[in-house]
Amino acid sequence: MLLSLRHEQRQLHLGVREARTLAGLAAEWLRRGVTAADLRRVLCSGLPSEGVRTAVGFLAHRLREKLPAAPESVPAPEPPPPPPALIVCAGPGEEHMFRPHVPWATTCGPCYREEQRAFWADAQARAEAAPEPPPWRERFAAVAAGGAVSDAEGSGC
Structure with a gap:
C-alpha cells in the first residue's frame, strides 16, 4: 500500500527500503481497524502547499502523529454451539x-x-x-x- 501512494501523489514516491521502514507504523494503523483505503486517504490528503521535501519523513510523521486511538478491547466471540446430536x-x-x-x-x-x-x-x-x-x-x-x-x-x- 505504501509503494502505491506514488500513483495518487507523485510527491509521495517511496523506495522499497523506505517502505519497509514505514511498514511497521502502517501495520499498526491496520491493527487498530483502519482500512487500507482509509489509510491511503489520510496519507495523501492535505499535503503542504509548498510540497513535501522527503516522502519518507513526511509519511513517518503522519503515521506517528495521526495514529488513531487503540480500539477498546472487544470480548472474544463465543464459540459456535456444537452441532446437534445424531x-x-x-x-x-x-x-x-x-x-x-x-x-x-x-x-x-x-x-x-x-x-x-x-x-x-x-x-x-x-x-x-x-x-x-x-x-x-x-x-x-x-x-x-x-x-x-x-x-x-x-x-x-
Whole structure:
C-alpha cells in the first residue's frame, strides 16, 4: 500500500527500503481497524502547499502523529454451539440417523418430504371423491327458506 501512494501523489514516491521502514507504523494503523483505503486517504490528503521535501519523513510523521486511538478491547466471540446430536429417523425404511435442524424433528428431510407427499396425495384424493357442493343459489335459497344447509353441502363455499 505504501509503494502505491506514488500513483495518487507523485510527491509521495517511496523506495522499497523506505517502505519497509514505514511498514511497521502502517501495520499498526491496520491493527487498530483502519482500512487500507482509509489509510491511503489520510496519507495523501492535505499535503503542504509548498510540497513535501522527503516522502519518507513526511509519511513517518503522519503515521506517528495521526495514529488513531487503540480500539477498546472487544470480548472474544463465543464459540459456535456444537452441532446437534445424531438421532434415529422415525421414517419408514432402513434405520438411519440424521442431525435435526429443529429440536422437535423426528424424521430426516427425505422421509419428511415423503410423508408430506403422501399426506397431500390423500387430501387431494379425498377432495376429488367428495360430492360436488350445491350451487350458491340453491344454498342461498335454502338459508332464506329457513332451512339449514348441511355441512357436507355447505363446505364448498
